Amino acid sequence: MPKLFRVASRLLAVVVILGVVALLAAWLFWRGSLAALDGELALPGLSAPVTVERDALGVATVTAANETDAARALGFVHAQERYFEMDLLRRSAAGELSALFGPIAIERDKVVRVHRLRARLQESLDSVAGDRMPVLEAYRDGVNAGLAALGKPWPYVLLQAEPEPWTVADTALAGYAMFFDLQDETNSRELALWKIRESVPAELYALIATDGSEWDAPLIGDARGNAVLPGADVLDLRKLPTSWDDADHKVSEPAAPGSNNFAVSGKLTADGRAIVADDMHLGLRAPNIWFRARLRYDDARAPGGKVDVSGFTLPGIPAVIVGSNGHVAWGFTNSYGDWLDFYRVDWADKERLRYYVPGGQAAVRTTSEWIRVKGGERVELKVRDTRWGPITAELDEESSLALRWTAQLPGALNFGLSDMALAGDLDAGLAVADTAGIPAQNLVIGDRSGRIAWRLTAQMPERAGDCEPTGPLKVEAACRWAGWLAPTENPSLVDPPDGRLWTANARVVDGAALRLVGDAGYANGARAKQIRDGLYAKDRFTEADLLAIQLDDRALFLERWHRLMIDQAKRSDDEALQSLAREAATWDGRASVDSTSYRLVRAWRLAVIERIQNGLLAPAQVALGEDFVMPDLPQMEAVAWPLLQQRPAHLLPRKFSSWDALLADAAQQVRDQIRGPAAARTWGSRNTAAICHPLAGALPALAKSWLCMPADPLPGDGNMPRVQGPAFGASQRMVVSPGHEADGIIHMPGGQSGHPLSPFWGAGHEAWVQGTPTPFLPGATEHRLELQPEM
Template sequence: MKKYKNILLGCTLVLFFIFATAFTWLYSQIDSALPMLDGKADIFGLSGTTVIERDENGIATIKGEQRNDVAVALGFVHAQERFFQMDLLRRNSAGELSSLFGPAALKHDKKIRRHRFRERAREIIKHLPSQQLALLKAYTRGVNQGLELLKAAPFEYLLLQQEPVFWQEEDTVLTIFSMYIDLQFEYGERELTLGLIKSNLGDDIYQFLNPKGSRWDAAIDNSRYEASAIPASPRQADGAAAQTDKVSANPFSYRDQALPGSNNWAVSGKLSENGSAILANDMHLNLRVPNTWYRTSLEYRNHENQAVKVTGVSLPGAPSIIAGSNGNIAWGFTNSYGDWSDVILLESNEDNSQYLTPDGYRPFTTHKQVIAVKDQKSVEISVRDTIWGPVIGENYQGKMIAYRWVAHDLNAVNLNLTELEQAKNTDQAFAIAAISGIPAQNMVVADKQGNIGWTIMGPIPVKKGDIGDVPASWAKGENSWSGYLTPDLYPKVKNPKSNRLWTANSRVVGGEMLDKIGNGGYALGARASQIRDNLRSKSRFNEQDLLDIALDHRAKFLERWQDFLLQQVLTPNALAQHSQWQEVKALLDNQVLAATTDSVAYRLVRNFRLNVKNRLFQSVNNQLAIADKSKGYNTRVIRHQLETPLWQLITKQPSQFLPASATSWQALFEQALARTIADMTTDQDLAQATWGQQNTAQIRHPLSRAVPFIGLWLDMPATELAGDKYMPHVQNNTFGASERMVVAPGFEHQGILHMPTSQSGHPLSPYYGKGHDDWLKGKVSPFLPGETRYTLTLSNY
């Protein structure tokens, strides 16, 4: 027996030794991938010594003699801190994720290859001005040397059993293409959905579900458009069965995921305490570890030997400050949701080998694409192009469709945005915006002289014919794009009489300016109107005042739904039949509705609205599913505007639109409330069903789902979150403000900047997760980097 015990003990010790050795090796590899923070490094391509200073939160200040030297150093720190993130961005738009993740990413890669973004990126590089190309080459040198000087590859590659691939100039263009994919429709989903509705349900239903305006409109020029009337009767799509109004048996999601957006607003120097205009900006994106942005301050001398200092957020993969302040101007963005693409119905010959153009039939251009797949043979596919753009599939009738998109053109991407670093005033910023190649954004700018302005930054196509809302044929030449808008014709607003500007992804202007921009799926104006009203409520502002607006989570949008519940649903008769609903009434009575973590009332009203909406529009969704066998439609892309027809239906209560699953409108509302309460009280009392319980952060590293145990190590804490979608404080489980900035140019020392997660992408970094708590709680944290904690000196060799 003793012999067996000794053998067992020996085996245990050997296994322990093997485990300890493996763990030590693994830890050493991960530790070796930490960035260089202090000391010196010899870097090729610098004209002089360049210094990288970091504060205790890892916020980088880069000081160099020339802009290209600063670009080298910025590329260096991006690679050392965030290379895996950069790699995902370039592979995402290039359709090369399968080489990292294997067959799981193949479907995405096959679909995105239709756009041939890598080939387009190479072509853009060939046409960049020499100065921009030199800047890009300098950045690329910095990236690759930063990667080389890591003692081990970033830890993600160890987990994936892969080696990182060096950066190329074209990869920066691919990084910006990934932002196009995030911020615009890459497959024409909105037009395809609206076209399906119009063709199958009729023009009156189409107009009703896609209203031009609503009570929430908050355009800065005060323009308004009317909602459409309720149609006389619903029309059923061809082939739709009578049961299409049955509510899906699948669990209903209360996530109501937001589309990428943002808020920004500004007040002129006439309303500020220091005479400078003040800008506020929070850009809403999916939240992940690490964050989208990297906080940076750049200091260098320009060609006129003038000192330049610009501070803000950079995008790992690109050499520019994306949003920030340079002492003279501050600028920020919200996604414009103008009309930057069109779906084209192709008229093909019998065997689909040619398509009709104004000059007759032409053959498709075919391109072979080879997709590398991890641990498997490469996959070869063919994609087809037309004179207008790539073939992206078929519509519900089986007709081939092509896609005309700004992202396919040479002026989709350039580095003109970098010129904002040296702009002196609002007018100069306007001029730069009109020649910049980025996904079109609402740019709001504030300058030190007190001026404020709004314009579109990014290419604006000039359209001819009846195109924009639904797919159309371009075969006869009446529909087309005729180039891009010239800078002198760009829409812009400077120094409005109110001395206030605001945008929040909804329609910003009307009339001729709207005609130039188009409608690509604007958000409902609930956020914009709440920001506008907050700005109108005061006559003097400082930075804290604008931060308070950013953190406003009062539920102004849902107040009428709260009143509707109290007055129309929780009637004496309903309360008599459902005595347990007395608690609901008590929770809603005299309650100032806000999306606070402890609010049960907010969760009740919000989820009740979604349940009603789901029941009323389930029939439409089911009919579209029956009509469109290809599943090219996506009602998610029009859901923001559904609030207007939804409210019309529940207040007018036309019998012809009552779903067959409800015996009366009152019954429908009571069913929705019962469902809401049931979902909230699974395994708990209603009083415990708070909004924070439902709205808990899930801010994760991309690999934590695939390798669950590392989530404890990498992911941000599962914290209950205030805020929601239809209010300035946009925040849900995985979506929200990727940065929150308030700054007056010339007074950056008083500015505020929040960022979720942290600067670092490495869990062993001394500042991993630092700053996240300020973002969570809305604490004032400085816009400028703090006292230097780490200093790294780069010298040319």
């Protein structure tokens, strides 16, 4: 027996040693794909040495002799910290995710590939790059050098794939990826609304498509006010068909890409400085979509011959997208203008090879797009193109729909925004905006003299002829896209007399300007109104004051819904409604993590809106059957509230015997959904961070937690300035005065690095969660990497 024990112990020792060796080897292998932070490396193509310094959060300061060297070094850093994320960005815009993820991504690739953006770039890359081609080529070379200096990035190890080199076309695709992220490349909402319009009475459609409310807070124009309800002699739901099944469509608060930006001019600060605030709302992941950087280099075109620009870069593109350069500071919000149109394509033959055009016929151009699929055969996608764009939907045997999208057109994308780094004042910054080819955005900009401005920044299509804004364009109406509007026609507001500007994805303009911009589903104005009112609540502002507006989680939008719940419960004998009212009786008025009342009132409002919306749309559901798609209706509050105040029997959804019954039914749904102990019914227990690496969902629970940020309860919600959901919200926060960057404030969730073993994985995330001010400029240098020209 002793001998047996000795043999067993030796075998156990060998197993332990082998296990330790394997763990050590795995550890060293994984660390091999960490970014180089210190020391000296050769970077071919540099004209002079470049220094890359990082602070405690991993914010990179690149100091170079010129812009081309700075771009080369930034490419090196981006690749070392974020190559996998860059790869996803280019693939998402090219429809090439299946090559990395296999069959699961085929359907998404088909949706994207129909636009043939990589193929279009083969013809248009020189014009997209323009005079910035040398900078883009330097960035490309820096990216590939950074990738080559790494071990295989860990995501490719898990996916059993090899990273493919970066190209200049990939940088363009990274730009196009933001079109996909910020706009609906399928134009699905417009199509759904058009079908509804064609299937219901005009008076009902007018209610459904209400385009504003009393919450509107445009910069130019007035609030729409709530919907005016039609009388029973005009519209009576009791006389229209309805669906009696339980296949109601759920309604939730939209998590659409958006942002807040606002500014105060020097009139409202102690020393005459302008202050710009910006927080862009996107899907949240680890690492963040943005990468913080400061770029410093000589450039004769810049004020004083030097560029010093700080802010947020998008890995894949050699530019600061949002930031400040000491002379101007700028930020963006999504415009939600109408940048897509359907054209009705009427076929001239049964084979659908020719279609009617003004004055005759034209032939369809058919192209085979081959989608590479990991672990499988290539998939062929036949794209049928017309002069108006690709065919994306079928109407009937005689007609189809072609989709026209600004992203498809020459001039929609360029890299002119990079020149914001050179702007010396407000006018120069606006001149840059006039030529920038980006997804249409609300630009808010301020300069060091205290001036501020708003401008809708994009190449805007000129629609000529009889153009129908809410349905497919018809050949016989002679509507056409006649190129781009002149930049002078882009709506703007420069030097506002009150010294205040704000946008928050809601309608910004009215009248002729709105007719140019269109409406692709503006956000409810509650968030914009709360920001506007915060700006008018004071006459003097500091950076901390603007941060306080960004972090404002007061639930002003829901106050009246809370009063409605309490009042309704007092006159009702419904047990579910009374139970909700008791639990929500103490109204704290904030989307705070420990608030139960906020969560219950929010859920009840959504349940009520859901019943009203399904009731109004029931005739369309009956008429359209399987063709019915519930569109996003962000202005439904403007209809629901007057309905609840007036409670007309002729507009009551037919599933309910009374408005009291509808409200009680909504309360029962909430009580069924939100159960358990008090701690499980708080807003924080529902609004819990789920910010993870894209590959986290494919791993076991223990490994998944390693690839996620902490599951923090998060304050804030959609209809208030502090927009935060579990995996959606402020992808960054910035408050800065140009020329006073040292006083600026910045937040970024998810961290700088895409490597879980990096000290910068999740760095800065906690400050974002808590709203703790952190400096806009990089802190003290903790790592220094010298990049040397190859001798």
